[in-house]
Amino acid sequence: MKIAIVHEWLDTYAGSERVVEQMLELFPEADLFTVCDFMPEAERGFLRGKVPTTSFIQRLPRARKWFRYYLGLMPLAVEQFDLSEYDLVLSSSHAVAKGVLTGPATLHVSYVHSPMRYAWDLQHQYLRQSGMDRGVKGAATRWLLGRLRAWDHASAARPDVILANSAWIAERIRKAWRRESTVVHPPVDIEGFPFRPAKGEAYVIASRLVPYKRVELVAEAFRAMPDRQLIVIGDGPSMPRLRAAAAGATNIAIRGRLPQMELVALLQSARAFVFAAEEDFGIGMVEAQACGTPLIAYGRGGAADIVQDGATGVLFGAQSVEAITDAVRRFEALTIAPEACRANAERFSRDAFRANLLREVTAACAARGMPAP
Template identity: 60%
Template structure:
């Protein structure tokens, strides 16, 4: 019997509530909910709204989702994010009386559920509200709300959300961060320590390790903060090296214009999981210039045996092993978000590439497996429950 199965049996009598922000698509935070439902099959599931497509509902394990009044508001299916100002009130109306353990999956308001003194509330934080805290200026700029009446309203709303966000942190018994970077943000915003449990990555999907590697690849949504433009600009300066760009989004037209006359930069748009795996497994390295909360695609690249050339900020620091670590190296860092820094990092990588072993990258990815997530979360919950008792 596995360690996780034994612990599961110890916990099967607990009444467990899992609270998620909103169910719209199967993405990174939904992977966490999926694993929590495996850990606690008896759990009841709550969310602000549930508009998950039928084709993606398998991750819910057949659970009915208990939602809030926002689910029934006009145009909620398409525009529920516009009801952000009502979400703190909505999440506080969820009735969690009678549950022994509440696990919230939080990047906005889920941690604001009201719990009693005999209940244990463990909050898994994907990120504190970025748009309300240190990324407010970027959010207002990208939303074209830097000036005018709409800007005043947005700034007042975000101010109100910040106050509520800090107050509601008091109802959490244990914070869990998905990376050391997010743990530092939790410390900054809530003045609370957080345990780090890396999010689950299905590394079993990425086992096609190849040794004949030629080109470079970046896989990402094309949104401003991902800085795909910097990666493309860098390879414009390296015409003898080929870059494959996989992804789609509002920045696609900008990226297409940048790469219009560069035969060494190949845009693929959005691809299937199997096609993404194919490019990751054949790549000489995965290049990424964003500051991410964690970085699941970086782990998927490592699972394919692919080294990383990534910005030295955010969750990447938890993923890449360096040459001075006994297990390393599994990649190269660059220290500023610029095309020049990426070019220099690629040159450095070319010089050290033979020392980065695909099997070592693959072994590194095992630290972020679904099984590792479940084991580590069980330890956190056991510790929290023992303190309560």
């Protein structure tokens, strides 16, 4: 069986690249296609020495720095990949990869991280945060997003099978594309976050500091609880908002970006990991659970798949100071076993991902009368 793996673009090793890594682990002979490849040499190990086939966007002016500005051309770019000789195509898609063209003899299984967020329900948030919600530039961006939305919906009919990375994303797929999908949770390197049953007194949040993560909301909640310690790990454009929210609070320590060993040590010793964002999945939450650390998390998005409310953490129902403070108090009234948290994290291991992905691909092949890969 000849197999192709299609991914949007390569420029950093992040969540979607971890999925590609495990696809290549499962199917090491597969060929790799991407819109463009600007992955730094030091981070290319997960590609197993493969040199991807790229699109014309790779050669456009200043593409290395500005390839995202060519988003409007990316649907055309992925449609130019000739996949006619492949029996199986696996796409890893959060924008355009699922839109590749395949013939009736080719089985296309698409692993979807999300429908194109900025073209659907997050369009207004994206426009506000990028400063493009008004004026000529705003009108042009809305027009482009409308075109992308139409293409995204039409191209969602192309995959034979769609896999979603969480129940939340499965619902977004149903809403945006009117397609059904099967949930296969993404792979998490839980081995890199060793279990430690002994816990300290400080609560921890580790996150990129961007608006939708709502880290400043957590800081405001802990400023209202001066007898509880909070450690904030991370950096980003929302750092000024975080510092303003924590101003005058002696119980809040802002540590910035930390080396991996220090991050792991703080997650291992945390009383609980606090998370207030509406996330597609939330790998950081699983990493904390792997350390044996309970979660206090906003109950929408991927957190609902991860947290076993009352057993491995507490879910709260609103992004508000009052909801977070109430959740902390409810958590402190519970007894949550670190061993239960670690066992919960095992559901999201890389081994589990490969087994679940292979099961779904094998079932899809059987339904088409094809041999198993």
